[in-house]
Amino acid sequence: MSEQVSGNAQVEDLMRKDYAAGFHSAIESDTLPPGLDEDTVRFISAQKEEPEWMLEWRLKAYRAWREMAEPTWAHVHYPEIDFSSISYYSSPKSMKNRPKSLDEVDPELIATYEKLGIPLHEQAALAGVAVDAVFDSVSVVTTFREKLYEAGVIFCPISEAVHKHPELVKKYLGSVVPQKDNFYAALNSAVFSDGSFVYIPKGVRCPMELSTYFRINELNTGQFERTLIIAEEGSHVSYLEGCTAPMRDENQLHAAVVELVALDDATIKYSTVQNWYPGDKNGKGGIYNFVTKRGIAHKNARISWTQVETGSAVTWKYPSCILKGDNSVGEFYSVALTNNFQQADTGTKMIHLGKNTSSTIIAKGISAGRSNSSYRGLVRMNPGAEGARNFTQCDSLLIGDQCGAHTFPYIENRNSSAVIEHEATTSKVSDDQMFLCQQRGLDAEKAVSMIVNGFCREVFKELPMEFAVEAGKLLEVSLEGSVG
């Protein structure tokens, strides 16, 4: 009996995990020296041979950013970021002239993707996945474009859309997240390197899941993707992004912007599995993840955000919905797991403008080690939101007794006919639950991952099937460690 460790000590042991995606690829790259001024913006724009209007758009954002201050209201703490020590552009060298087919892609790069388990080759068709892979800053290969092309769907790097579909980009870029929206969005607007562009024509149901994998590779580079998804009237699309970054002692910056436009009767389902490097056991290194994601839903449209966030040292992220059209629907399903010294301040904003709009928020926070996880959510019912409804449920699960969970709900109701419901719970992985599992023969590691997965069930069932399995595995890895 003497070697039996106490319940909590055992659980804490399990939390010491290794980061499975933490390898660095030795690929030659062109990286811009650190620093940010107008010339940097011009350089990035020139690299992409952008038209004048795009450069002007970036410069406008840059000038706005210069006047802005970093937000400090989030419940996260980190040393001040020196924005002049970051490199704002990195392109794998062999990508300078974009490859025409997979055969032309640097084999090292392909090997990297294979290690990550990204199905770049035709097998992916079986899973119904089309992959747009963003490596550092340049979108490398987009698969399955032809099949999508037949359906009239455009799925390409945003840098390409700037050239091929300028009228769409001009019309919608910044229409949901304006350049000056916030500090990080302005920074992104000035220096965004690449990202995905999706256009679903009227009445089309996108024939497959669209998927992008992001990965930060170069040392000291920031990554600033920009994603724009436009779903025309009555169309339907499901989109998934996955993210990983190699292990680094230094903190790396990631500031993405995602804009969704769901026109009348359209549906956009946006799922994220985020596994950026979280830093080591002592809190050294890891990604700073400052992301602005927002969608606008027109009449009868539906926008659904599902996220599984296990990575990053610091996360600052609030995927939001502007429910502009009558009867539009916004949903937010979130699992945020923090371990060791990770900090996450995440949640959503549901802005109800139209009549009979409805929103659902299910947020699950899991904290282990010495980590801190906060839910921050705003529900606003504008005067015109007659008959609007919101339901919010925030559950926190604590593992061990050195971590924290916090809930910051903000409610602004300016319409007396609107109904807002809020429920919140906090629970612990109890010794009794652990004992039950172990008495039935499960090891402690399996027991914790099973209990945590059970806690997340309502969110996982919103993910596309194959990614639900992936998310479950990711939690297991994130909670993995050696048992005493």
Add this chain to the structure above:
Amino acid sequence: MLEINKLNAQVEDKQILHDLSLNIKAGEVHAIMGPNGSGKSTLGNVLTGRDGYEVLSGDITFNGKNLLDMGIEERAREGMFLAFQYPVEIPGVSNMEFLKAAVDARRKHQGLEELSSFDFMKLARDTSKNVSLDPSFLKRGVNEGFSGGEKKRNEIMQMMLLEPSLCILDETDSGLDIDALQVVASGVNAMRNSERSFIVVTHYQRLLDFIVPDYVHVLAGGKIVKSGDKELARELEAKGYGWLEGEVA
């Protein structure tokens, strides 16, 4: 099967079990009775290796192995099963998923292959019917929102699926209606064989009418103060524990 020799054990610096010895052979059913707080559940927790229950001295042999060298899950995989007095809920984890993981862990330990999902599902459905639980309970979260009696029947279902060699039932009969009591008892009786042993902790003679024990022990103040056959249980029912007081001291 199980030999407990002069066991002294404590919880939170308080000694609960004193020089407890008990010898259980394969195929035997031992009933343990005794006043509240006498240490019956503690014995189950010590045997299964629960954290916080510390063995001060004494030794325990289980199937020829030193039990005290084994961790919680190892004891379970070796065939020790505890049906809980108060089963806990694990929200969101389906009973089916939980049971399959448990059965797979036990089979792996025995060098057997994992059952396919299909075979397991069939087995689990059949077993649930044996304890009069609707198969829909397999889809629900482990004990989530189950009534007291349903939780107890769920414990018995787990026992049937895991086919343990030693089953410890801690007050499985309390809170059961008459029909459920019969279900539990016939489940246990169906599992009785020459290889499998049972420790049945109960406060009521009634259960022992259905599950007839080979031996009855009275636990008081952390030691076994009296042992006998099934007649002892009747005597206790009639007289209570008072007349044993001399033996407790």
